Amino acid sequence: MIEFLKNLYANSGDQELFLFTVVLIILFLFIAITLFFSIFYFRIRADYLAKKTEKQKKKYELLLTTIAFEAEDENPNEPSDKIARMINHFQKNYLSNDFNRKILAEQIIGLKLSFTGKVGLVLKQLYVACKLDQDDIKRLYKGNWHTKALSIRNLVAMEIREAVPHIRKLLNHPIEVLRLESQVAMLRLEPERPFEFLSVIETPISEWQQLSLSFYLDPEHNSENVPQFERWLHSNNESVIIFCAKMIGLYKQSKAIPTLINLLKHPSEEVRLQVIKCLGLLENDDACQHLIAKYSSENHKSKIQILNSLGRIGSDEAVDFLSWEISNKTQPLALAAAKALNISGFKGYEYLHETLKTADDELSLIINHALDERLA
C-alpha cells in the first residue's frame, strides 16, 4: 500500500497537491470511521446504563415502598425507630457515589409525586436526611442552565421551601426555560403569595410563560390564593401588565376595572389591546362609554376587539353603538359589529333579524354570516 502511494506520489504532476489531498482523504475517512464506531459504542453504553439503572431502581423500590407503607401508621413529625433505621441504612449504603444518589433521588421524587399526606412527608424527610436537597441547591449555583432547571424541578417536587431564596436569584436568568422553572417554583413553593416575583421581574414574560403560569395557578394545581392582579397593573414591565390583564379577565377580578379603564391610555398597543379584551371579559357596563370613546382613535385590530368587548358587555349603549357600526364601510368592522350584536343578548339578536328584512345583499351576507353559529 505504501509502495503504491509512493508510486502515485512520484508520478503525480503536483506532488504537494497530491500529498495534501491524500492527507485530507485519510483525515475525513478517519473521522467517518470514528463516527461509525461511536454510534454503536454509545448504543451499547446506553443499554448498559439502562440495565444498571433498572437494577439499582429495583433495589430502592422495595425499600422505599416499605417506608411508604410504614409511614401510613406513623406520626410524620416523629418517625419511628424503624423508619429512622431505614433512613440510616440509606445514608450508609446507597449514597456513596453520584450515580446512586441520582437514582435514589429520582425514585424518591417519583414516589413523592404519587403520594401526598404522611407518606409524602416521610419521603421528604428521607430526601432531606440523605442531603439530596443540598445536592440540588448546590447545583443551582454551579451547574449549566439545564442542570439548574432540573434541580428546581426536584426541589419543587419535594416541596423544599428552604430553597426559595436560592431559586429567587434565577428569576431574571437569560435562559427563558430557567426563568419559567424558577417562576413556577415560586408559585408552588410559596402558595400564600404566589406571584410576588412579578414585582421583581425585569425580563419580558413570553406568552408561553404566561400560559404556563396560568396553568399552575389553576385551582387543580395550586391555589386558593389567587392574588389581586390589579397590584401589578402599574408595572414598568409591559408583559407583566399584559399577563395581569389576562388573569384579571380569567378570574373576573372586577375590582380592577377603574385601573383597567385608565390603562386604555397606555402608550403600548399590545397593552391596550389586552385591556380592551379584559374589559369585555369582565362584562361591566361602566367600561362601555370608555371603549366607545377610544374606538375612533384605535388601530384596526383594537377596533375589532372593542366591538367584540362591547358585544360581551351587551348594555343598551353598547348595542346602540354596534347597531350603528354594522353599516361601517370597512367590511371586517361591519362583520365584527354584527357578530358582537349576535352575542350581546336578545336586543342585539332581534336587531339583526329586523335589519335582515330590509338589508341589501352585502349587509344580508354579513348578517347571515354573523348569525351562523358555525362561523362564530
Added chain:
Amino acid sequence: MEVLFRILSDTLQTFILYFTIVICMSYILLAILSAREMIFYIKKSTFINYKALLSSPLTKSVSIIAPAYNEGLNIVDNIRSLLSLYYPNFEVIIVNDGSKDDTLEKMINAYDLEKVSFALNIQIPGKKIRGIYKSRNQAYNKLVVIDKENGGKADALNAGVNVSSHPIIACIDVDCILAQDSLLKMMKPFMEENSRVIATGGVIRIANSCEIEDGRLIKVNMPTQFLPRMQVLEYIRAFLMGRMAWSRLNGLLLVSGALGFFDKEIVIACGGYNHNTVGEDMELVVRMRRYMAEKKQKYRVVYIPDPLCWTEAPANYTILGRQRNRWTRGTIETLLIHKKLFFNSKYGLFGTLSYPYWLFCEWLAPLIEFFGLTFFIMLAIFGQISWINVIALFGAVYAFAIMLSFFAIVYEEFSFRQYRNKRDIFKLMYNAVVEPILFHPLVVYWAVRGNWDFLTGKKSWGTMTRAGFQTPKKK
C-alpha cells in the same frame, strides 16, 4: 495563445479549488452550529409541559390550510387525520382548487357539508371562490371547505388565507402525514420568543415503506427502494444539519411548503403567496423577511427538528427529476426576484450571509460542480494536469461527503432516533458511501436541467404522481 490558455486554466483551477474549500468549510460550520442548536432544543424540550398548552384558554389559535387538487382517492382519510390533531383551538381549511375528479363530492358526502353565507374579506386577490362549505354535524365544526376555480397551489393557499379566522396559518400538503402533536410543537415558538416569530418550519421525513393507517403513522421503516432511501439521508442532512443551523443564525430562507406556519398579519401585509413562481414557499419567506427588515422590526424564522411531517418521496427517476428541476427553478426565480438583497447590509445577516449562501451554495454550486468536473477531466485528457491528482482531488471530495453524511446519521441517532434497528443504521451508512457516486450525479444533472429550463422559460410544475402509502395487513 498557449500562455493565455495556461493563465485561464490556472485561474479556473484556483477558483474551483477555493470554491470547494469554502463550500466544505461552510458545511462544517453549519454542522457545528446545528449541533449546538439541536442540543439546546433537546434539553429545552425536556421541560416543556404541553398539557398547559392543551388546556389553557390563552393558547394561540391556528388555521390549517391544505390545498387539494384531484385528491379524491384519499381526501376523506386525510381530513380525518387533520381533524384528529391534538390542539385546543384550530380550524382545518381544505381548498378544493378546481379538482376535475370527485374530491368535492366526497368531502360533501363524508362530512355532511352545506354551502354557507360567508362574508368574505378578500385581502389577497385570486381566482373566483365558488362556495364555502361547513358541516351540519357539530363533530366536524373545525372543518371549512373552500371550492374555487383552479389557480394553482399559491392561489389556493391565498384563498385559504382570506377565509381563515385565526392569527396563525399552517400551510401544509394535504397528503402529508402529520404527527398528532405537530401543532403543539409548531405553535410553541410563536408564543415563546421575545422577538416576533413570523414563520416556523418543520422537518420533513420520508414515509415510503412506513406503515400508515387511517392517515396516521404507525411504524417507521427504512424505505426499501433505492431512491427514497437516498432521499432519507439527503433529508436528514438538509434538515437536521442545514436548516437547524440557519435557524440558530436566524438566517432561514426556506420553510418547506409541506409544513410551514406563518404569522397571518405579515403574510397579508406582504401580499400572500406569489402565483408567478414555482418556488412559492421560499419566495414567501424571503418576502416576509424583507418586509420585516424594511420595517425595521425584530423578527425570527424558527425551525423545529422533531419528526412531525411525513411525506411520500418520489420513487421513480422521472418524477424525482421533475421535482428537483422545479426546486432549482424556484430557487433561481426567488433569488432573482429579490436580487436587491445580494450582500446588502441593510438587511443584516439575511442579506450579507443567507442570500449569498443560497446563491453560491444552492444555485451555483451544482453548476460549478458540473463544469468544474468537466474542466478537470478535460485538463487531464489534454495532459495539463496529472490524472492521479484529479483522482486524488475527487477522492478528497468523496471522503468529505461520506464524513458529512456520517455526521448527519450521528445527529439522527442522538436526537430523534427514528431508525432503531441496527440494520437500518448500516443501510444509512451504506447509502452515505454510495450516494456520492450513484445518486449525487443525478441531483447535479437535474439541477443543471433546471437551470436550462429556467433559461428557456419553462414555468410548469410538472405532473407529480404518488404511489400511495402502505397500510399494514390486518391479522
